[in-house]
Amino acid sequence: MEKIARIDMGAQGGPRVTFEPVGEYAGLGGRATTSIMIAKEVNPLAHALGAENKLVIAPGMLSGSAGAMTGRLSVGCKSPLTGTIKESNAGGQAAQVLARIGYAAIVLEGKPEGDDLYKIIVSAEGIKVEVDNSLKLMDNYPLVEKLRAQYGDKVAYMTIGSAGERMLYAASIACTDPELRPTRHCGRGGVGAVMGSKKVKAIILDDAGMKMRPPKYPDKFRDANRKFVEGLRKHPVTGEGLPAYGTNVLTNVINEAGGYPTRNFRSGTFEGAAKLSGEAQAELEIKRGGTATHGCHRGCVIQCSGIYNDKNGNYLTKQPEYETVWAHGGHCGIDDLDVVAELDFLDDNIGLDTIDMGVAIGVAMDAGIIKFGDGEGAIRLMKEEVAKGTPLGRLLGCGAEITGKVLGVEKVPVVKGQALPAYDPRPIQGIGVTYATTTMGADHTAGYAIATNILKSGGDVDPLKVEGQVELSRNLQIATAAIDSTGMCLFIAFAILDQPETFQAFLDMLNAFYGTELTGDSVVELGKKVLSAERDFNARAGFTKYHDRLPRFFYTDPIAPHNQVFSVSDEEMDQLYNW
Amino acid sequence: MTLQKGSTLNLTLGGEQLSAFFPLLQEGVTVPARVGSTLADFLGEQLLLDTDYISSRISTIFMNNRPVDDIKTVLLHEGSVVALSGAMPGLVGATMRSGGYYAALRGGITYTDSDIDTAIRDGIIKLKVYNLLLPELTAPVLKRGVVFCPDDLLAFFRGQDQEFWNGCTDVLLNQSEIDPAELRSDELFNRLSTVTIQVKFR
Numbered sequence: 022m023e024k025i026a027r028i029d030m031g032a033q034g035g036p037r038v039t040f041e042p043v044g045e046y047a048g049l050g051g052r053a054t055t056s057i058m059i060a061k062e063v064n065p066l067a068h069a070l071g072a073e074n075k076l077v078i079a080p081g082m083l084s085g086s087a088g089a090m091t092g093r094l095s096v097g098c099k100s101p102l103t104g105t106i107k108e109s110n111a112g113g114q115a116a117q118v119l120a121r122i123g124y125a126a127i128v129l130e131g132k133p134e135g136d137d138l139y140k141i142i143v144s145a146e147g148i149k150v151e152v153d154n155s156l157k158l159m160d161n162y163p164l165v166e167k168l169r170a171q172y173g174d175k176v177a178y179m180t181i182g183s184a185g186e187r188m189l190y191a192a193s194i195a196c197t198d199p200e201l202r203p204t205r206h207c208g209r210g211g212v213g214a215v216m217g218s219k220k221v222k223a224i225i226l227d228d229a230g231m232k233m234r235p236p237k238y239p240d241k242f243r244d245a246n247r248k249f250v251e252g253l254r255k256h257p258v259t260g261e262g263l264p265a266y267g268t269n270v271l272t273n274v275i276n277e278a279g280g281y282p283t284r285n286f287r288s289g290t291f292e293g294a295a296k297l298s299g300e301a302q303a304e305l306e307i308k309r310g311g312t313a314t315h316g317c318h319r320g321c322v323i324q325c326s327g328i329y330n331d332k333n334g335n336y337l338t339k340q341p342e343y344e345t346v347w348a349h350g351g352h353c354g355i356d357d358l359d360v361v362a363e364l365d366f367l368d369d370n371i372g373l374d375t376i377d378m379g380v381a382i383g384v385a386m387d388a389g390i391i392k393f394g395d396g397e398g399a400i401r402l403m404k405e406e407v408a409k410g411t412p413l414g415r416l417l418g419c420g421a422e423i424t425g426k427v428l429g430v431e432k433v434p435v436v437k438g439q440a441l442p443a444y445d446p447r448p449i450q451g452i453g454v455t456y457a458t459t460t461m462g463a464d465h466t467a468g469y470a471i472a473t474n475i476l477k478s479g480g481d482v483d484p485l486k487v488e489g490q491v492e493l494s495r496n497l498q499i500a501t502a503a504i505d506s507t508g509m510c511l512f513i514a515f516a517i518l519d520q521p522e523t524f525q526a527f528l529d530m531l532n533a534f535y536g537t538e539l540t541g542d543s544v545v546e547l548g549k550k551v552l553s554a555e556r557d558f559n560a561r562a563g564f565t566k567y568h569d570r571l572p573r574f575f576y577t578d579p580i581a582p583h584n585q586v587f588s589v590s591d592e593e594m595d596q597l598y599n600w
Numbered sequence: 601m602t603l604q605k606g607s608t609l610n611l612t613l614g615g616e617q618l619s620a621f622f623p624l625l626q627e628g629v630t631v632p633a634r635v636g637s638t639l640a641d642f643l644g645e646q647l648l649l650d651t652d653y654i655s656s657r658i659s660t661i662f663m664n665n666r667p668v669d670d671i672k673t674v675l676l677h678e679g680s681v682v683a684l685s686g687a688m689p690g691l692v693g694a695t696m697r698s699g700g701y702y703a704a705l706r707g708g709i710t711y712t713d714s715d716i717d718t719a720i721r722d723g724i725i726k727l728k729v730y731n732l733l734l735p736e737l738t739a740p741v742l743k744r745g746v747v748f749c750p751d752d753l754l755a756f757f758r759g760q761d762q763e764f765w766n767g768c769t770d771v772l773l774n775q776s777e778i779d780p781a782e783l784r785s786d787e788l789f790n791r792l793s794t795v796t797i798q799v800k801f802r
């Protein structure tokens with residue numbers, strides 16, 4: 022990963038590719054690379070779909086190595102959905118392949134004139150940018166099939182569906198999984214619309230002839246990786262819960278806690294939750310000849326994903342995640358896993374963020390477009406409106422905020438324009454702090470890296486005191502920014518939280534690979550550096566502390582069963598970035 | 601034959617039939633309990649679970665929709681709803697853990713017992729079991745007994761496939777042997793208020 026490729030899509034005479042050494046971006050990866058580059062190089066006042074915006078695609082620090090769990094790919098830009106900086110990451114094979122070809126980042130710049138659509142082929146021989154108008158308005162599954170006929174099965178594909186081409190604000194970028202299905206999405210923030218604005222339909226990553234990235238100290242790296250994998254395997258979450266049920270194991274528990282937002286955040290419990298649960302989903306998957314345990318990229322040892330077959334035993338989609346099952350399920354009053362799975366497939370195929378899309382449909386239900394619980398209606402909206410690019414479909418595909426505004430809905434669950442994920446911040450107030458203050462808009466993964474007790478990134482706090490919530494949220498966001506930079510899947514955080522030796526193995530992997538002497542403190546510093554760059558970009562884009570707030574109804578409308586409102590004070594929230 | 605109030609049904613089933621009960625346990629089953637005793641007492645002395653098992657595997661516990669931090673201080677009440685789960689992923693999963701590092705993030709809904717009810721007596725509670733604990737706790741819960749209203753029990757038996765019935769042997773109603781086929785007949789469940797079912801898995 023010693024070079025950066027810049028592709029100026031708007032260059033005179035057609036797209037122009039230039040190469041440069043990593044330079045000032047050396048030693049970074051993933052989110053650190055995308056966010057620091059965007060903060061430095063993009064005018065924060067630029068229009069997200071304009072020529073001034075850039076789309077940075079970066080593998081993690083350890084991607085392309087033999088290290089376990091290292092296959093997350095970060096994509097960064099100014100977000101059309103939120104207007105803030107955005108980093109959106111996904112699994113799939115792309116990060117591993119891109120890193121092995123040797124790129125620390127591929128940067129799409131400028132914007133071409135005219136209607137031509139492009140594909141980019143990245144290989145050891147170099148980078149080719151070709152016009153291919155035969156791909157126009159194709160959705161992801163048929164698109165990848167068509168590309169496979171030409172480029173084969175030994176490559177990784179990054180694509181946008183019709184939503185990205187139409188520049189819908191909830192459009193995603195799909196990355197293919199080991200079976201070459203476009204199931205892994207950089208979903209949040211409309212990154213697919215930015216790729217669409219640059220008229221890039223597909224990126225084909227071909228690492229033929231390239232080897233795994235070698236560590237500086239191979240023996241130490243192998244040893245650390247072995248201990249790291251052992252740690253993941255022995256922990257009940259990463260070794261048992263996630264492999265058996267995936268993230269959807271949360272449905273029953275969050276519902277039990279009264280924190281499962283139901284029918285557009287009107288209640289904290291859903292009577293149909295057991296039917297949507299990870300337990301029910303895993304049983305159905307196995308019964309229909311799919312699987313409840315599957316990795317989104319080679320080298321994943323947790324394998325939180327699965328294969329969801331239809332009633333006839335034919336592949337329908339990958340195992341929908343908890344947030345997807347919630348957004349298309351409980352949020353819309355739908356309790357049928359087959360309906361949710363079909364909507365998940367449609368999101369992946371059209372190329373949309375499952376959270377913003379599901380929340381937008383729920384908001385449309387609140388507006389009376391269809392009724393809560395109408396699964397067939399939700400599928401019809403996706404197939405007949407969003408996929409066809411009708412005016413209603415385009416507004417739904419632009420996410421919950423725009424849908425709510427156009428349809429006159431008062432209670433629209435978004436922060437900085439991005440839909441809230443599957444936890445109600447009224448009973449679980451600490452989550453609300455993170456939703457409100459993250460640099461990305463409401464984002465559950467912003468505070469996912471639950472390793473802060475070891476990192477102690479904000480100093481020691483007493484987590485059993487309610488006042489500890491802001492400190493905890495701060496620490497979580499710092500730790501998450503750091504892990505997002507390594508290319509490691511965030512789910513490693515559980516083993517790191519409980520097992521100091523697994524955290525040490527994680528640090529040892531980084532140090533053996535790069536020949537560095539990183540400590541927990543260095544990880545904290547990296548996280549702070551990333552968050553500071555993001556925060557600085559947002560400030561220059563016009564965001565103030567007053568944007569770090571939840572929608573008003575969370576402060577005024579209590580929710581059953583706990584009948585609580587969100588009550589963390591503005592003053593407390595404003596302390597989050599004081600470090 | 602008709603069942604009488606307070607009847608007991610004893611079944612012996614094959615181990616493969618354990619999962620037939622998972623949906624019931626997820627939705628919640630009514631179990632006898634000594635109300636007034638602590639949750640720790642219920643799990644250890646009444647369900648007969650090992651202390652190490654409780655501390656290492658049952659990492660997330662709810663009482664009436666509220667996460668519990670210390671099972672030794674929480675008292676059972678008549679009709680309490682107790683839910684048991686293994687370790688959960690995600691920040692929110694970690695937040696819900698009993699006595700976990702992130703408990704502050706859900707401080708407002710943490711269970712606190714304001715009703716000091718020390719009179720210990722026989723009663724019933726609703727018990728829910730989730731995820732990794734289903735294969736581990738279904739047998740001990742069913743061995744001790746689950747209370748059903750006859751309609752629900754009949755619906756459950758009627759929903760079972762042939763494999764279930766192939767594995768079903770030794771059906772005793774109030775200690776007298778009956779034919780397993782009778783468990784799917786209206787007649788058997790007609791005039792009854794409650795049945796306690798106890799299951800032994802081979």
Ligand code: SF4
Binds near residue numbers: 315
């Ligand atoms: S744990 Fe899940 S999300 Fe993470 S790398 Fe593995 S399959 Fe992908």
